[in-house]
Amino acid sequence: MGRPTERESRFLGLVLSALFMTCLIPYASAAGGGGVIDVSSFSLADYETTEFDTYELHFDIVELLSNDADIEVQVELSSFDGTPFELLSQNITVVSDSTQQVHFSLTSIPYGYTIVEVELLGEVGTPNATQSVALSRTLHRLKPYDISLASEGQVLFSGIDDNGTDTGNVTVHDGDFMRSEIAVLNDGDYPWNGTLSYSLLNEGVYDNQTFPNLTVAAQSSVVVQFNSTFALIEGAAQVSFSLNLSGDGDSSDESREVNISIHPPPLPLMGMSIEYLSTNATAGEVVEWNLNVSNTGTLDFQGTLSCDFGQESVLNIEVMIPVQSASLQSISSTARPNLLVCQLMGMRIDAASNSPFFYAYHIESAAFESAGSNIPAMLDGPWHEGDMVLFSMLIRNHGDFPGHSTLVCETQGVEYSSNPLHLDVDAAGEVSVWVPLSNPGDQAVNWSLSSSDGSIDAGLNGTLLVPVQSQQILTPTISSVSWDAENGIRFSWSVEMSEGIDRQVRIRLGYSDSGFDEYPLDYVVTLEPGVTSGDYVLGFVDTDRVSIRTTPVNWTSGASFTSFSKSVPDERPSYTVDFGQLSVPNRPIPGETGSVTVQIRNGGDVDGTSGYLVLSTQEGKFLGEKTTEVIESNQDLSYSFSFTWPEGTSASLKVTWIVGSQNLVASNTFQSGAVVVEDEAYQPPWVGLFGGIVLAVVVVLGARIYHNRATDSASPSTKQKSNVSAKNRKKHTSTAEKIQIGCPECARQLRVPADYGGLVRCPDCSTRFEVTPRIEADEEEPGKEQDEEPVEVVDEEHDGKKEIHCPECNQSLRIPSEYSGSVRCPACEKVFSAEPSVA
Structure with a gap:
């Protein structure tokens, strides 16, 4: 191929550039939830x-x-x-x-x-x-309990002496007392309690016994033993067992009867001898023996054969040696001067048997003695119950060969050994071992030196008493718990440790949650004897108790409470929110500005915190929001909201107070200013009303002017003045015009004299309200108080209206006479028909 042209080179360059730009484009990825x-x-x-x-x-x-x-x-x-x-x-x-x-x-x-x-x-x-x-x-x-006795083949019988000690015989022989063992089985998941009866018959002699208050746990068994009260005689014996009624519905497995034979009393006669195999062994090398065990008695031997070479166990096995037979066992250890002791256990043998068997072994080896005190030193004191004591001893090898030695301590049935120490001839060193101390007072510790390849001088063993003090006691305490709106829960704690040494202690501070302890603060600290205290701010946690827990680290404390809890004070801010009973004005007109008052209160014994109020309609329309200041204990605060009054005959409002972690809600319904009549609207005759009022004012003023003139020209006679005055009052009463006013509470139309000023009571809702005179009235007699003016209800014949009553609350309403649709009561909001019901 030839060289690419210039055009091909440009094209190749564009392709490489595009590939490079593609690598720079970011890749979008979508992440799912988790x-x-x-x-x-x-x-x-x-x-x-x-x-x-x-x-x-x-x-x-x-x-x-x-x-x-x-x-x-x-x-x-x-x-x-x-x-x-x-x-x-x-x-x-x-x-x-x-x-x-x-x-x-x-x-x-x-x-x-x-x-x-x-x-x-x-x-x-x-x-x-x-x-x-x-x-x-x-x-x-859980499975219902199912009680049964073991089958006949699983019942065990063994020979014992009159003290209840096993004879070791495989079968029961003449002269033996007999132990009977039977298992009571419970295959259910509920415990059972009852009684097991036992009966033995041997050559005409009965033995009846009862095991009362027998308890068998769920899914378990209990082995019950009965020891016969007399020695059995060779021949046949019959043993029966019976449970009382278990209530499991199956009594077929609750009784057993077993027939056995009482044999004559055989005994094994055991003999032991040893053969030394390692004739050229030196100290520290492996040495072997053959132990021969024979049975020349009348009963097979089945038991344990054990051999100890000094403090070392070299053989511990179960053996079965039939009558007129023998068993050969190999024994090995390290060569050192010591005593080999073998014995048979597990059953009674003839008194002529040579068990235990003793064999002394001698060889040149290391020999260990003390290099200072003949007893170990006790270090790391003083000691408390649960501590460890260090036993230490200096020893020297004065033998002919190098060797190893170990310090062995035993207390309360448990043995503790140091690491083996290797010493050359005439070399000295230290052996040491830690021993736990579990009881206060003087604890006895048995000690001895041991060697696997040397001898131990006499006297290097004994018993030491370690003075053990009582365990140090940890006492955690919470002295005070408080709560406030700023920090939440705070408490003061302390830990007291009794006299002794410094100890490491794990301290956990927290609270209880649904029966479980939660510890946000958890740390380890070294405490001195005495009191350690502090304060901990837990914060805002929903709990009724705080707690402290202490745990010893690598030591054991005395019997005391390791934790302490204390109740959190119940005092909290008790918030309430509610509407004021009245709106301003009393019945706001929909679409105009109205206001309501929201009252908040902290009825608790502690100060609260700040928050905010949100006002809305029940349908969720937002009307306003205000921040509330910090409210102290037993304090009331009021907040006023002004807003455009919602449409409708009533306004259902809701206020939400968000304070701290609480949301408090209050609701109220306020009546609007107009009674809504469905299907037809009523328009008051405003022109006629105002015209009538103006005409009444003109007539009253003219009568007043005329009356004044007549008074000026009247006779000065006292009698005539009295008559004229009485006539004027009579004339005023009979000629005064009456005007129509509306009740501010229920809008009922009432008629009062135009010159009357004072209190008026609505006959429908019993509301009393002030009216002012529209014209001047005659002077009243001196000293006479103005009585409440009786009012007249506007006659239906003159205003084209009729009066109906709400069937729910008996509120009186006036509607156009020709209207026959539905009406909503302004008091209780009941909707009912304007037509009277037909019975």
Whole structure:
């Protein structure tokens, strides 16, 4: 191929540039949600028990990654050996940042233990310590108890002496007392208590016994023993066992009868001898022996054969040696001067047997003696119960060969050994061992030197008494707990440690949550004897108790309470919110400005915090918002809201007070200013009303002018003045015009004299209100108080209206006479027909 042309070169360059730019383009990726199980919400506790074959399992799944998570939830049921027998699953979508409860109904649960395994598949998150994507719990379905006796072949009989000690015979022989052992079985999951009866018949002699108050735990058995009260005679014997009524519905397995034979009394006659095999062994090398054990008696031997070479156990086995036979056993150890002791145990043998058997072994080897004190030193004191004491001793090898030595201490049946110390000839060194101290007072410790390849001088063993003081005691205490709206819960704590040495202590501070303790603060500190104290701010936690827990680190404290809890004070702000009873004006007109008052209160004994009020209609229309200041204990505050009054005959309002972590809501319905009549609107005759009022004012003024003139020209006679005055009053009463006014509460139309000023009472709602005179009235007699003016209800014949009554609250309403539709009562909002009902 030739060289590319210039055009081809440009094209190739463009292609390479495009590929390079493609690498720079960012790739978009979509991330799904992440769901995990809230472990605390898991309804099934591990090894929870149930009596039923069903179980309702539920738990919460929490979405962590702020995206909807598509998850498959699988629940697998399996037997205790791991064999699955049922699989359930659900596919769910957990909404972003939410928690969704999942529910499974587990059915046909078998008796016994069932493994319940839950796993989330699909879009799962990364759980924390309180979350998981897979959980396993064990559910135990309880089985009714089933009581039975072991079968005849499982009943055991053995020979004992008159003190109840085993004779070691395989069978019961003449002259033996007999121990009878039978197992009482409970195959159910409930404990059983009852009585077991025993009866023995041997050569005409009876032995009847009862074992009262026999308790057998669930899914267990109890072996009951009966020892005969007389020595048995060779021949036949009959033993019977019987349980009282168990109530399990099956009495066939609650009694047993066994026939046995009483044999003559045989005994094994045992002999032991030893053969030394390692004739050229030197100190520290392996040395071997053959032990020969024979039985020349009349009974097979079955028991334990044990051999000890000094403090070392070189043989401990179960052997069975038939009559007129022998057994050869190999024994090995390291060569050193010591004593070999062998013995047979486990059954009675003839007194002529040479058990135990002794064999002394001699060889040149290392030899150990003390290099200072002949007793170990006790270090790291003083000691308290639960501490460790260090035994230490200086030793020297004065033998002919190098060797190893160990310091061995024994207390309360437990043996503790140091690491083997190798010493050359005439070399010295230290052996030491730690021994725990478990009882206060003087604790006895048996000690000795031991060697696997040397001898120990006489006297290098004994018993030491270690003075052990009582355990140091930790006493945690919470002295005070307080709560305030700024910091939440705060408490003062202290830990007192009794006299002794400095100790490391783990201190945990927290609170109780649903019966479980939570400890946000957990640390280890070295405490001196005395009191250590501090304060801890827990914050705003929903709990009624705070707690402190102390734990010794690598030591044991005395008997005391390791934790302390104290109640959190109940005093909290007690918030309430409500509307004022009246609006301003009393009945606001829809579309005009009205206002209501919201009253908030803290009835608690502690100060509260600030918040804010949100006013809206019941339908959710926002009307206003105001911030509330810090409200002290037992304090009331009021806030006024002004807004455009909603449409309708009434306004249903709602106020929400957000304060702290609480949302308090109050509702109220306020009446609007006009009665709404459905299907027809009424227009008052404003022109006629105002014209009538003006005409009445003109007539009254003219009558007043005329009256004044007549008074000026009247006779000065006192009698005539009195008559004229009376006539004027009479004339005024009979000629005064009446005007029409409306009740401000129920809008009822009333008629009063135009010159009357004072209180008026509405006959419908009994509301009293002030009216002012429209014209000047005659002077009243001196000293006479103005009485309440009786009012007249506007006559229906003159205003074209009729009066009806609400069937719910009996409120009087006036509507146009020709109207026959539906009417809404302004007092109770009852809607009813304007037409009278026909009986």
